[in-house]
Amino acid sequence: MKRLLFLFLFLSFGILPGFAPPSILSNSTYIHPVNEVVYITKSGTKYHRGSCHHLKKSKIKTNKSDAKTAGYTACSVCKP
Ligand SMILES: [Zn+2]
The missing domain is CATH 1.20.5 (Single alpha-helices involved in coiled-coils or other helix-helix interfaces)
Known part of the structure; x- marks a missing residue:
């Protein structure tokens, strides 16, 4: 109760x-329409889905809008 x-x-x-x-x-x-969770790497210039094999060395959680603002572009392999 x-x-x-x-x-x-x-x-x-x-x-x-x-x-x-x-x-x-x-x-x-x-309020930003694009706020998906994506992952960036220490040395790379792309952002990725959590399952992408490019994230083996490092995996830093962020979101899509922040990644784009920081100059990161979408990975062509996992297409986040
Ligand atoms: Zn990727």
Whole structure:
């Protein structure tokens, strides 16, 4: 029963805009349609899907918009 009450409270707080976490509020000012998780390497200039074999040496998690901003281009093998 306590668990249900907690769940109810959690859902109520999620609906109320005043209780939205700061991270959601700050993200709302920066909405980008392309925000997929992609991976870059230490030495490469391409961004990849997590399953790409080019990520054997290094694998740095980022997102597509950040990778593009940093000058990375899409890998022609995994086509992220
Ligand atoms: Zn790739």
